[in-house]
Amino acid sequence: MLLAAFGLFGLCLRRYRTAAVFCALGGLWITLCAMPAFAGLLKLGLENQYPRYEAATYPTADAIVVLGGGDSPSFGASSHVGTGTSSVQATRAGLGLELYRESKAPIVLLSGGDGEAVDMAHQLEQQGVLAQSLKVESTSVNTYQNALYSAAILRHEGRNRILLVTSSWTMSRAAACFRRQGLEVIPAPAFDRENTRRALSWQPQRASLAQSGRWLHEYIGLLVYKLRGWA
Numbered sequence: 001m002l003l004a005a006f007g008l009f010g011l012c013l014r015r016y017r018t019a020a021v022f023c024a025l026g027g028l029w030i031t032l033c034a035m036p037a038f039a040g041l042l043k044l045g046l047e048n049q050y051p052r053y054e055a056a057t058y059p060t061a062d063a064i065v066v067l068g069g070g071d072s073p074s075f076g077a078s079s080h081v082g083t084g085t086s087s088v089q090a091t092r093a094g095l096g097l098e099l100y101r102e103s104k105a106p107i108v109l110l111s112g113g114d115g116e117a118v119d120m121a122h123q124l125e126q127q128g129v130l131a132q133s134l135k136v137e138s139t140s141v142n143t144y145q146n147a148l149y150s151a152a153i154l155r156h157e158g159r160n161r162i163l164l165v166t167s168s169w170t171m172s173r174a175a176a177c178f179r180r181q182g183l184e185v186i187p188a189p190a191f192d193r194e195n196t197r198r199a200l201s202w203q204p205q206r207a208s209l210a211q212s213g214r215w216l217h218e219y220i221g222l223l224v225y226k227l228r229g230w231a
Helices: 002-012 016-033 036-047 092-101 116-126 143-156 168-180 206-227
Strands: 063-067 080-082 108-111 134-137 161-165 184-187
Touching: 002 016, 016 036, 016 206, 036 168, 036 206, 063 092, 063 143, 063 168, 092 108, 092 116, 092 161, 108 116, 108 143, 116 134, 134 143, 143 168, 161 168, 168 184, 168 206
Parallel strands: 063 108, 063 161, 108 134, 161 184
Antiparallel strands: none
C-alpha cells in the first residue's frame, strides 16, 4: 500500500514512469506476500534458530516463565503435533505444565494482561500445580512489560535462570527483552500447531497475505525494540 501511495503521488506529479514502477512494485509485493511458500519462509526465518524439544530434555532453572497468548491447552487430549509430542505441549501453558511436571523449576511465573495470566494460573492449578508454585504477573500489555515486570518478581525471589516459554516465532524478541533485564534465558518454544504445516504452494491466497503481515510485523517489532533499547 505504501508503494502504491508513492505511485499515486508520482502520478499527481505527472512522473508517469516513476508512478508505474512504484505501482508495479506494490502489486508484486502484495502478490508475493499472498503466496503460502513466501509466508512460510518469513516464519521460518523467525523460528528456525529456536528448535523445539520435549520438556524432559531441558536443563533445570530457577523458574519457568510462560508468556500469555496462543491457544489454551486441551488437557487430556491424546492427539499429537509431532513425533512423541503431546498436544498439550502445542500451547504455552501446556509446555509450562510439562516442564513443571518434569521438575525443571520449582515455580511457574505466568505473565500477561487482560486476564491471560490469571486464566493460565487457574488452568495449571486444576492440573495439580501447587498454588505456592504459581506466580502471576497480570499487568503487562506487551512483551517488553512482560520482561520488565516479571524480572522484578524474579529478582525479589532471587531467581535469575529461567526457562522462557512462548511461541517460537516470538522467541527472538521475548528472549532479548528478558536478557536485557539481566536474566539468564533458556528458550523453550511451544510446539505451535502452525509449525507442523509447511505450505509449498506459490499460488496466492488471502490467508497467506494475513500470515505474511503477521510475520513482517514481528520482524519490524524486533527492530523497533532494539532501537528503543528494550531488547
